Amino acid sequence: MRFKFKVLIFQFFILFLIILVWELTSANVSIIFLAPPTQVFPLLFNIWYYADILPHISITGFEILVSFGLATSTGLSVGFMLGTWKLLRTTYEPLLAALYAVPSVVWYPLLLLFLGLDVASKIAFAYILSFFPIVLSTIQGVSQVDVVLVKAAYSMGASKLTTFYKVIIPAALPIILSGISTGLALCVTGVIVGEMLGGIRGLGVLIASAATRFETARYFVLTILVIIIAFAVNYCGKIIERLGGRGA
Amino acid sequence: MRKIAVFLQIGTIAAVIVIWEEIVVKGFVDPLFLPPPSQVLYSFATLPALIGLPFYETLTKTLLSFAVGSGLGIALGILIGSGIFLHDVLYPYIFGLYSIPRMIFLPLIVLFLGIGFNSTLFYAVLHTVLPVIIIVIGGVRAVDKRLILYAVSVGATLTQIYTKVIIPAALPSIIAALRLGIIFSLLGVLIAEMYLSLSGIGFLMQKLSFAFRSADLFAVTICVAVIAIVISVLLGEFQKKIGERQI
Numbered sequence: 001m002r003f004k005f006k007v008l009i010f011q012f013f014i015l016f017l018i019i020l021v022w023e024l025t026s027a028n029v030s031i032i033f034l035a036p037p038t039q040v041f042p043l044l045f046n047i048w049y050y051a052d053i054l055p056h057i058s059i060t061g062f063e064i065l066v067s068f069g070l071a072t073s074t075g076l077s078v079g080f081m082l083g084t085w086k087l088l089r090t091t092y093e094p095l096l097a098a099l100y101a102v103p104s105v106v107w108y109p110l111l112l113l114f115l116g117l118d119v120a121s122k123i124a125f126a127y128i129l130s131f132f133p134i135v136l137s138t139i140q141g142v143s144q145v146d147v148v149l150v151k152a153a154y155s156m157g158a159s160k161l162t163t164f165y166k167v168i169i170p171a172a173l174p175i176i177l178s179g180i181s182t183g184l185a186l187c188v189t190g191v192i193v194g195e196m197l198g199g200i201r202g203l204g205v206l207i208a209s210a211a212t213r214f215e216t217a218r219y220f221v222l223t224i225l226v227i228i229i230a231f232a233v234n235y236c237g238k239i240i241e242r243l244g245g246r247g248a
Numbered sequence: 249m250r251k252i253a254v255f256l257q258i259g260t261i262a263a264v265i266v267i268w269e270e271i272v273v274k275g276f277v278d279p280l281f282l283p284p285p286s287q288v289l290y291s292f293a294t295l296p297a298l299i300g301l302p303f304y305e306t307l308t309k310t311l312l313s314f315a316v317g318s319g320l321g322i323a324l325g326i327l328i329g330s331g332i333f334l335h336d337v338l339y340p341y342i343f344g345l346y347s348i349p350r351m352i353f354l355p356l357i358v359l360f361l362g363i364g365f366n367s368t369l370f371y372a373v374l375h376t377v378l379p380v381i382i383i384v385i386g387g388v389r390a391v392d393k394r395l396i397l398y399a400v401s402v403g404a405t406l407t408q409i410y411t412k413v414i415i416p417a418a419l420p421s422i423i424a425a426l427r428l429g430i431i432f433s434l435l436g437v438l439i440a441e442m443y444l445s446l447s448g449i450g451f452l453m454q455k456l457s458f459a460f461r462s463a464d465l466f467a468v469t470i471c472v473a474v475i476a477i478v479i480s481v482l483l484g485e486f487q488k489k490i491g492e493r494q495i
Contacts, residue, residue, distance in 0.1 A: 010337045014337070033359050087249065113457045114281055192349040192351060197442050204352075207352055226352050
């Protein structure tokens with residue numbers, strides 16, 4: 001207990017140190033480069049400041065939700081298909097793994113060209129980012145299910161469908177859910193990166209434009225907002241992961 | 249089984265190319281956005297002249313940021329992973345930084361370091377160092393405590409404990425971190441170049457995209473993707489070899 005308390009004190013001390021260094025640096029450089037925390041934090045708690053930011057937050061949230069929904073549904077169905085069908089798995093798993101090794105941002109200029117600057121290209125980019133961990137972990141989870149369990153279910157007269165629902169899915173669940181949690185975190189990254197690299201709506205666009213206009217106070221408020229959103233989404237991912245731990 | 253799979257793989261890739269060619273030639277998609285494969289093949293011929301210089305620059309930046317980022321990451325990872333108090337204090341910060349989209353810090357880095365080489369390098373190092381630290385910390389903390397206890401009981405010095413026990417035992421995860429690190433530094437360099445820069449592959453790709461030179465863009469994209477896949481496969485083989493020697 002005392003150890004934990006000491007750790008907590010040091011953590012707060014580091015946070016305090018960061019803010020102090022930030023304040024001292026900003027006192028010595030122009031506000032064009034760094035807005036002081038004493039100016040950023042009041043803005044952060046000023047409700048009226050969000051009037052024009054709120055629509056962009058909802059756009060970003062919409063992009064995250066749509067891309068995550070698409071990636072989860074297609075990732076799970078493709079993953080289950082490849083995981084249960086051995087020939088398909090040996091054929092397509094290496095191809096998927098190879099595509100996963102490519103730095104994802106390589107695809108983004110092509111997506112901008114195909115889908116334009118608006119929402120669609122961000123959704124597609126976040127989809128590409130989160131599809132691969134979901135599909136690969138589903139394949140891994142399904143193919144790691146103990147063969148004895150499946151054979152036992154068959155020998156007691158379970159149909160293929162029953163075996164799938166009652167044996168394969170529960171046994172593969174922990175690995176699949178951790179893949180989904182990774183995919184969810186990557187959706188946020190994909191949407192923000194996509195918006196910052198070129199777009200017309202969303203939080204990432206606001207961040208990029210605030211920085212290029214040297215509005216550093218606004219930049220910091222938006223950055224802190226993105227950090228809060230990312231933490232909230234990651235917390236949801238942790239909850240999803242914990243669901244599997246209890247099921248298995 | 250293996251032969252059929254390889255046959256199917258080649259078949260799939262061939263089918264994708266044929267269908268792609270057909271839908272463009274039959275006029276379902278505008279070739280301005282999706283060039284037919286024959287045209288992409290044609291622009292591969294002019295590729296060396298197009299990407300020669302940017303490629304060299306991006307490669308330099310990637311290798312530099314990989315060297316700095318992974319060196320720093322491994323050192324910090326061993327240090328933080330072996331100290332219980334240090335780990336408990338710092339880990340939430342490191343993991344927190346790792347789990348947010350790091351690109352939101354890029355505008356600030358550009359404001360301070362300017363457009364070009366310095367900001368790209370700094371961002372790529374930041375991009376590389378965090379995953380490397382996290383993997384190395386995991387490896388160091390998984391080292392069997394009894395090994396360290398035994399080394400202490402036979403009178404090993406602190407340096408010996410690190411060089412003879414902790415680092416060899418954590419070697420597989422260090423290699424894994426290096427493998428991930430090179431991909432992350434390439435990713436970081438490309439992101440920074442695409443966001444704001446005046447040279448390099450990322451800048452070139454963004455420029456080609458905005459200029460609607462889709463055939464050239466396709467050729468560059470395929471080229472970079474293939475290079476990344478080759479690097480990853482080679483390092484994977486290397487990792488396997490090291491793993492075998494360990495056992």
